[in-house]
Amino acid sequence: MAHDPEPQPADEFDAEAVRTWSSLALSALGRARTDIDAINVYPVADADTGTNLYLTAESAHRALTGALDRTAPAVTEGTAPATLPEAVRAYAHGALIGARGNSGTILAQLLRGVADVLGADPAGRDGGPLLAEALTRAAEEAYQAVAHPVEGTMLTVAGAAARAARAVTGSPADVARAAYEGAREALAGTPGQLAALGRAGVVDAGGCGLVAVLGALWQALSGQAPEPEPVRAPAVPVERIPEPCAQEEGGPGYEVIYLLEGPEEAVDRLRTTLDGLGDSLVVVGGDRLWNVHVHVDDPGAAVEAGVEAGRPYRIRITHFGDERRRASAPRAQRAVVAVVQGEGLAALCAEAGATTVPARPGEPPAVAELLDAVRRAHAREVVLLPGGAELRAAAAAAAEQARADGVRVAVIPTRSAVQGLAALAVHDPEASFDEDVVTMTAAAGATRYGELAVAERQSFTSAGICQAGDVLGLIDGDVALIGAGLPETAEAVLERMLGSGGELVTLVLGPEVPGTLAARLESYVQQRHLAVDTVTYSGGRHSAPLLIGVE
Known part of the structure; x- marks a missing residue:
């Protein structure tokens, strides 16, 4: 705050x-x-x-x-x-x-x-x-x-x-x-x-x-x-009553919100369409950027109407019944909140039981979004995984506010999504809070992380001068080498990271990386490091080209 x-x-x-x-x-x-x-x-x-x-x-x-x-x-x-x-x-x-x-x-x-x-x-x-x-x-x-x-x-x-x-x-x-x-x-x-x-x-x-x-x-x-x-x-x-007033009175069951890029005349038609679909319609903005809010029973139709009017994005659909049941239900004892970049990773973390906070390149979540996720987790104890060094301050501020609401919160200083995955893998909700936090922190800290990115412009790095289009190999947040191709650079990063030992390699592939790269890197690890296992995940949309974790 x-x-x-x-x-x-x-x-x-x-x-x-x-x-x-x-x-x-x-x-x-x-x-x-x-x-x-x-x-x-x-x-x-x-x-x-x-x-x-x-x-x-x-x-x-x-x-x-x-x-x-x-x-x-x-x-x-x-x-x-x-x-x-x-x-x-x-x-x-x-x-x-x-x-x-x-x-x-x-x-x-x-x-x-x-x-x-x-x-x-x-x-x-x-x-x-x-x-x-x-x-x-x-x-x-x-x-x-x-x-x-x-x-x-x-x-x-x-x-x-x-x-x-x-x-x-x-x-x-x-x-x-x-x-x-x-x-x-x-x-x-x-x-x-x-x-x-x-x-x-x-x-x-x-x-x-x-x-x-x-x-x-x-x-x-x-x-x-x-x-x-x-x-x-x-x-x-x-x-509070078990179900929202709107549903008792026959009101719509979903809230739909999205930003929309489109001309004013198309938005005028959108207002008419959405007004026929539901209620609580509010459309604000101008200069081709609008924020659309409506309560409907058919959220798909509300989004489709936005597609006809322009380009909808940041779409949020909330079912009022789910929100009410969560608010009226007793709090869980413990939950994990993880900031994740990439839809595939978000789904993976959600399957592991975490409440996820989406992050896009250049759009880190704010304190309020982290606090909202802690609230949605609806637990007495929360372990927060920020997923990046740049989010530590925001995570600490959100934790401070949540504690004021009576929630016990611990922030594990994860600097990469692969460290968050390592922490989630050892999460034990049956252990004491302190023991669970210590174990998760140790797992995250024992995971070295690497990333491959493509340089957008010429610039100075810790590995020398890179040109636009060069592949950058980062290890623990610093540029360790500059390469021309993704496969070769990935292999070089893996070799450096495994030079100090390791038992498990985690690969997270971005949406535009060919699936053959995973097979090539798995083969590379098996040939050079026989005792090291490899697991591969799809990062999905908005994820980096390649993330590497070595435990």
Whole structure:
């Protein structure tokens, strides 16, 4: 979880104020996540609204800080730092690509509405009225993004915040405070507007999250912290039922979310198609990139509609019954969570009983995704396998947050998928937690790992200068040799790794590597190292060309 910065009153709403807002909002949602999950009864009582808002905010914060950090070196060179338009556009884009659930998708559109105003050229305009206009645009665009808006929800809270913002004059901090207080008042009234909330005795969960985000905005601009507990009365934790409300009322059984690249006219047709397939339809975005969210009974048809409209990707399909049964079921004693790059490896780890977190080249999972996986594992004890040195900090942060939720977590510092496989192979859920962690750690540490990659450009390496197209042989994370062909380089890497001994070689082949390579390498090992066994797996899509493990 992000640590709250020490906010100072902002003379103007600039890029650094957006960074502070983002950090404070992420921290506020992190603190309130469990409480918001507990009061989630509409549109589906699946107890994940707080988590979805947090995941969305985390994606937005990561994109924003990445954009600001990239411009930081330019300041020392005498050029201009990031501007307010650049910051709000990055913030909104990060929310769009990481939006989760109905509430997260609406939050993404609210931030896009803010960016549509502040992302234009705000120079020379008074900050207070400009922020009020941005909050108004945000509410308008959020209402437009939802196929059938319902009052008593997050939309109602956003609309009230916008009206309150327009009713005051003054600085951006004055406008932000009015929006926050207007949102709090509207949130308190939501049980009287929506029957499902009134019956449960709770306020709207998404609106509760939005109040936290607006409180963070006021704090970022004024330096004054909102009240420790935002107004949520008469909200109380709700006794959960075995199946979600939506299914009791005949609602759809699946949630489908995907990003879509496509033209606006095709997305208009998609909205019509999806509206006929289900409910809770929210389509947000623009400029050929959209986030689509819908509840349906036929998830295949929802995805096919996306294919007709453009290119859907990052497709997530959740069965509400499965989610509810997991939430209401007793916790398992122990689980393993593994970060895995490659669909084949993910399936292999899942077969071994692990909860997997997918990773793609250049797209490592964030803290919130790791925390979400720990939550999905639904266990009292969790062993976390990050699978890469670059993920150690994120894994440690996720573990710290999970411990605050009462879960005992140990992070085994695996640096490669083959080390994770070695750890999983000796995992013993019947052993004590400490004994299991020690055994898994020892197995991972005793596994040397190698990887073959193809150089994309000329560059300096620890083995010399490589050219684009060269095959790089890495051992324990460092480039050990540069070759011209995949088979020859693989054999050379194997020979170096086996030079210090070994009992088992694990080969994980990428999707474009011919199957004959596995047979060649197995034969090579048998001929030169008679006592060494070899096992081969398919890494599947998104995996490296070749991974090698030597135990």
